Amino acid sequence: MSVLIYAENAAGKFKKSTFEAISYAKAIAAQNNANLVAISIGDVADDELAALGNYGAEKVLNVSNDKLKNFVNQAYASIIAEAAKANGADIVVLSNSFSGRGLAPRLGVKLQAGVADGAVALPVQDGGKFTVKKNAFSGKAFAVVELTSANKVIALTPNSYKIVKGGSAAPVEDFIVEAKASDFKEMIKDIVRSTDKVSLPDAEIVVSAGRGMKGPENWGMIEELANLLGAATACSKPVSDSGWRPHSEHVGQTGIAVSPNLYIAIGISGAIQHLAGVSSSKVIVVINKDAEAPFFKVADYGIVGDAFEVLPKLIAAVKEYKASA
Amino acid sequence: MSKILVCISNVPDTTTKITFTDNNTQFNTNGVQFILNPYDEIALARAIELTDGGKGSVTVINVGEANTEATIRKALAIGATDAVRINAKAHDAWFVAYQIAEYVKANPFDLILTGRESIDYNGSKVAGMLGELLDLPSVSIIKKLDATESEATVEREIEGGKEVISIPFPFVAGCAEGVAEPKIPNMRGIMSARTKPLTVVEPVAVDTLSEIISYETPASRGQVNLISADDTAKLVDLLHSEARVI
Numbered sequence: 001m002s003v004l005i006y007a008e009n010a011a012g013k014f015k016k017s018t019f020e021a022i023s024y025a026k027a028i029a030a031q032n033n034a035n036l037v038a039i040s041i042g043d044v045a046d047d048e049l050a051a052l053g054n055y056g057a058e059k060v061l062n063v064s065n066d067k068l069k070n071f072v073n074q075a076y077a078s079i080i081a082e083a084a085k086a087n088g089a090d091i092v093v094l095s096n097s098f099s100g101r102g103l104a105p106r107l108g109v110k111l112q113a114g115v116a117d118g119a120v121a122l123p124v125q126d127g128g129k130f131t132v133k134k135n136a137f138s139g140k141a142f143a144v145v146e147l148t149s150a151n152k153v154i155a156l157t158p159n160s161y162k163i164v165k166g167g168s169a170a171p172v173e174d175f176i177v178e179a180k181a182s183d184f185k186e187m188i189k190d191i192v193r194s195t196d197k198v199s200l201p202d203a204e205i206v207v208s209a210g211r212g213m214k215g216p217e218n219w220g221m222i223e224e225l226a227n228l229l230g231a232a233t234a235c236s237k238p239v240s241d242s243g244w245r246p247h248s249e250h251v252g253q254t255g256i257a258v259s260p261n262l263y264i265a266i267g268i269s270g271a272i273q274h275l276a277g278v279s280s281s282k283v284i285v286v287i288n289k290d291a292e293a294p295f296f297k298v299a300d301y302g303i304v305g306d307a308f309e310v311l312p313k314l315i316a317a318v319k320e321y322k323a324s325a
Numbered sequence: 326m327s328k329i330l331v332c333i334s335n336v337p338d339t340t341t342k343i344t345f346t347d348n349n350t351q352f353n354t355n356g357v358q359f360i361l362n363p364y365d366e367i368a369l370a371r372a373i374e375l376t377d378g379g380k381g382s383v384t385v386i387n388v389g390e391a392n393t394e395a396t397i398r399k400a401l402a403i404g405a406t407d408a409v410r411i412n413a414k415a416h417d418a419w420f421v422a423y424q425i426a427e428y429v430k431a432n433p434f435d436l437i438l439t440g441r442e443s444i445d446y447n448g449s450k451v452a453g454m455l456g457e458l459l460d461l462p463s464v465s466i467i468k469k470l471d472a473t474e475s476e477a478t479v480e481r482e483i484e485g486g487k488e489v490i491s492i493p494f495p496f497v498a499g500c501a502e503g504v505a506e507p508k509i510p511n512m513r514g515i516m517s518a519r520t521k522p523l524t525v526v527e528p529v530a531v532d533t534l535s536e537i538i539s540y541e542t543p544a545s546r547g548q549v550n551l552i553s554a555d556d557t558a559k560l561v562d563l564l565h566s567e568a569r570v571i
Binding site for chain 1: 337339340341342343345363364418419422444445446447448449450451452453454456457458460462463464465466468478481482483484485486487488489490491492493496501502503532533534535536537538539540541542543546547549550551552553554555557558560561562563564565568570571
């Protein structure tokens with residue numbers, strides 16, 4: 001038996017969430033005395049493919065042709081399912097990224113597999129039961145799901161499993177698979193990817209701001225702090241609803257759920273819907289002028305003060321720290 | 326575009342404090358207000374816009390027991406043409422997708438929309454599973470949807486950006502913020518919702534692939550460490566030396 005990990009790339013480079021998913025898949029393979037096979041689809045350099053071995057992959061399957069250079073949901077799912085069958089993989093692991101959320105359900109159907117998406121911990125295998133802990137109620141709780149099917153698909157939440165290195169370069173094989181024409185109905189016309197900004201779901205540090213910032217013209221300080229920390233910027237729902245910031249920055253129950261190492265909330269009171277989206281952050285810092293703001297109840301560190309007074313001081317302190325580090 | 330299907334779920338209101346009973350094996354629905362899933366409201370709003378002015382019809386479909394009918398009537402009040410309820414508890418995404426796919430095989434649609442995920446189990450799986458079961462393209466998380474007679478252009482969310490995809494009908498898509506503004510039902514909508522057709526269909530048998538066996542709530546954090554507004558350097562130092570996150 002083996003475990004198959006789909007190693008997702010963005011514009012030809014593997015992402016941090018991919019290395020997390022491989023490390024996670026390696027631990028599952030070890031639980032089962034199984035081999036770990038990785039599959040990459042798209043245009044990735046050979047040495048980068050072989051380097052997946054450094055995270056535990058014993059073999060790397062490479063699928064590369066012009067039609068598959070960019071993500072085509074249906075075709076990618078067909079290829080990964082074929083690779084699972086060809087390699088006797090009964091567990092398929094991928095990242096619960098935006099693409100992963102497209103692939104996991106299709107793979108579940110193709111392989112007649114139970115799907116645990118949004119997994120946050122290693123499976124527990126006990127007395128013939130295979131259970132996975134996953135996000136539920138938009139961060140307000142976790143559900144422990146038993147996958148009762150023979151095949152299993154697990155999609156790992158980004159930032160929820162530590163990257164583990166160990167192993168050496170792996171052999172890379174071309175994986176040839178006949179793609180169905182009906183898998184290529186969709187056509188990518190354009191890809192817009194900002195390369196200078198940290199993507200919110202992957203970010204280790206998030207600087208988030210709310211209505212306390214009074215208007216979009218005041219976001220310069222938020223961006224400056226985020227740049228200094230290598231952080232992604234985010235916002236509360238009222239801010240994106242008012243059009244001050246794009247919807248893609250809205251963190252909370254009806255926006256994006258994040259689990260960074262550090263979440264800094266500035267001028268956000270902490271409505272239950274917002275707290276749901278950030279509750280799995282490892283450390284939370286809250287800056288708010290209202291000492292009674294509910295956000296302080298779930299914060300690790302807090303400063304009671306006006307954002308317009310605290311932020312310049314915080315930016316100066318971070319600059320000083322960076323200069324001395 | 327003549328016929329659009331919008332898949333809707335009945336979920337706890339966003340303000341709900343989530344608790345469990347029976348040794349953390351059951352979600353405690355006591356006192357919980359259930360609503361139309363917020364992302365499904367976005368899908369429904371766009372479907373109504375696309376068929377506006379007699380250009381087509383919008384059917385909403387829900388897999389649920391009789392207690393979901395208030396949510397279905399809300400969707401009809403917002404502007405859906407008719408509704409279907411598949412009379413079964415929504416066991417998991419696979420069960421729901423399978424039931425809806427069986428219905429669609431007998432009653433084809435030009436476009437099938439879902440919300441990007443339900444706010445209870447956060448799966449974003451039904452759109453992809455429907456696509457696979459019906460051999461249709463699927464796009465799991467879209468933030469824009471424009472349509473011509475024969476094809477649509479959607480924007481798919483990706484990390485740090487977007488993809489613009491053209492896609493022929495029929496297809497399945499999961500709608501996120503940006504696709505449309507949710508619509509509030511007006512009095513005429515509320516009155517007419519009572520008499521719009523709601524068909525109840527019995528479920529078909531399907532293998533079980535997963536089962537929720539228990540729930541956990543997040544570990545509570547300790548007391549907040551409050552730092553003086555004049556001492557931001559101390560905060561930075563604590564984040565470095567104590568929390569070890571910078």
